[in-house]
Amino acid sequence: MVEMKAYAVLEGFENTGSIIFARHAVTARRMGADRYADGDFSLVSCCRAKWADQYAETGIVxxxxxxxxxxxxxxxxxxxxxxxxxxxxxxxxxxxxxxxxxxxxxxHKGCQTAHEHEAAFDERLKVRTVAHYAQRLANRFPGITPKPIGSGFHGSHVYIDGGRIKQVIIEFDWPGQKIGPAAFRWDRNVSGTHGVTCCFGDKEAFEAFAAASKEPAHA
Known part of the structure; x- marks a missing residue:
């Protein structure tokens, strides 16, 4: 059985790449092309990196x-x-x-520690911010269920840059929805983005719900 070997695979324009483990150079180069050059085999180089063979079992260098x-x-x-x-x-x-x-x-360790402290601060700030806006929305729209912080495009989100909140999106389920949740959005220094929106197919139902809650809304 052929053992896995380490290859240094680099994309030629931005010089990005990594150590890729494969049984043959052509396989490593193909994997690198898929990863760094949209599959273009000609845009990547590949050479042996014998010093990294010791990491072949885990693949982590x-x-x-x-x-x-x-x-x-x-x-x-x-x-x-x-x-x-x-x-x-x-x-x-x-x-x-x-x-x-x-x-x-x-x-070095100092930068890792500073990053971890900053990340922990950001996470605490996100939780506090979602709780704050969720409570305000619940006061305006009795009966809603704000969603917790999610992943991808689902759930509530708080975007932070340099310790400052740049954007807040609070998704919430509401009585009478048929298609999907509504959402409150706020962007720092961006006009026209503040307010509550809903799915177009739920527009009339949400407007009726908002009116009953005495809170104007738009879709």
Missing amino acids: PASDMVWNGWNFECHYCGARICADYRAFKSWTPDYVIGYGEGAVFC
């Missing part, structure tokens, strides 16, 4: 080892370009790098 072997990354927190000759401070070496080739990479 530490970013620190990749930096030692010539790869570059951008710190997920401070944005610094991480390369073998990068010096965050005098004693820095690529061993300080935290993360893996296919995930968030940090130039």
Whole structure:
């Protein structure tokens, strides 16, 4: 049985890529083309990376080892370009790098810790913001059921950038809906986006519900 081998696969224009494990170079190159070049085989290069063979069983390559072997990354927190000759401070070496080739990479522990603190703050702010607006909507529209923070395009959302709330979307189920939930939306510094909307097919039913709640609405 042919063992899995490590290959460095790179897209030629933006020089993005990763270590891909495969039994043959052509397979690794095809996988890289699908991942980084919309399937265009001619746009990627592929060469052996024997130093990474030791990670073939898990397929997970530490970013620190990749930096030692010539790869570059951008710190997920401070944005610094991480390369073998990068010096965050005098004693820095690529061993300080935290993360893996296919995930968030940090130039050292301090940036990882700061990112985790910032992310935790953002999550707490999202929960408080959804609770605040959900209560206001419940006061305006008695009988609704606000949805919790969701994923993708479903559920309520709060978008935060640099510690500031940029957008709030609160979805809620309401008595009489047939097609889908209604939603309240607020955008910072964007006029014309504040208010409550609903599915077009529920427009008349929601307008009647809103009128009964003494709250104007639009679809």
